[in-house]
Amino acid sequence: MATATLPHASADTVSTPLWTTSGTPVPTGLTGQPRISQLSGEKFHRLAAQWRAERGPTSSISQMAMHPAYQQIIGMGLAVLPLLLHELATEPDHWFWALKAITGVDPVPPESRGRIRAMAEAWLRWGRQQGYLS
Amino acid sequence: MSFYRYFPQLAHTGCRIVSACSREYNCIAWAAGEQDRWWWPDANDIGYWPADVPREETIDAFIRAYQTLGFASCDDATLEPGSEKVAIYALAGKPIHAARQLSNGRWTSKLGNCEDIEHTLDGLTGSTYGSVVQIMRRPRI
Numbered sequence: 001m002a003t004a005t006l007p008h009a010s011a012d013t014v015s016t017p018l019w020t021t022s023g024t025p026v027p028t029g030l031t032g033q034p035r036i037s038q039l040s041g042e043k044f045h046r047l048a049a050q051w052r053a054e055r056g057p058t059s060s061i062s063q064m065a066m067h068p069a070y071q072q073i074i075g076m077g078l079a080v081l082p083l084l085l086h087e088l089a090t091e092p093d094h095w096f097w098a099l100k101a102i103t104g105v106d107p108v109p110p111e112s113r114g115r116i117r118a119m120a121e122a123w124l125r126w127g128r129q130q131g132y133l134s
Numbered sequence: 135m136s137f138y139r140y141f142p143q144l145a146h147t148g149c150r151i152v153s154a155c156s157r158e159y160n161c162i163a164w165a166a167g168e169q170d171r172w173w174w175p176d177a178n179d180i181g182y183w184p185a186d187v188p189r190e191e192t193i194d195a196f197i198r199a200y201q202t203l204g205f206a207s208c209d210d211a212t213l214e215p216g217s218e219k220v221a222i223y224a225l226a227g228k229p230i231h232a233a234r235q236l237s238n239g240r241w242t243s244k245l246g247n248c249e250d251i252e253h254t255l256d257g258l259t260g261s262t263y264g265s266v267v268q269i270m271r272r273p274r275i
Contacts, residue, residue: 056262057137057246059160059231061176062191093157093247096180106179114171114182116157 044083047073065097074101085127092120099123137248140262147257153250164244165220165232166203193267196222196229205270213239218274221255225264
């Protein structure tokens, strides 16, 4: 189980609230943690909604992760970590590939593979330890 | 998300929705009789996959995964009293879906993040899931 500490993003450090795909603000993180601008938040919402609408009835984790909208979310990098973690907290979904790609770590124990709620809990624990969630 | 647009054959063969949407499990798990984890041999070690079976998206790996549960390959999709069967669908040579036969001869599938449905094998063939490439069976418990 990886527990490496990540460097925190420095580009988006505005004080505007974070936003979820459902439009509710994300609880603010700790001071100095990566924040996301409203513009980036809106981009995340749009891409997440597009991914949900277009991924279809697939079982393939690889196929879901290769969707262009999902890849764009990965491309947004560390700045979207709080949003991804908050999504897991409110509505667990297949954000694990993105989280691994962005962070380079995997806090999910092997026995929890495939168990969506257990995987989400492992990532949320990691997020709190790293200061991405309050 | 309505799944019907992905499976135009269902308009002719019919289907019955038997459960609500869930992200807790997928078709591979459902065909294996599980409802609490998502089976997939992705290269990123996210999905569950049986130990000692290659984590690769090949028909052979999917056959080997079901072999761990006592299924053996066969070439007959008809209902056989005393047997439980699964069908593996593939598209362009890649496994994409699995269904399990019910005791009434119809088949049950979990459609990705969507519902479980009862259907015919032909009902899910097409550009989304491809076609059935392998039938497997084991003694019905």
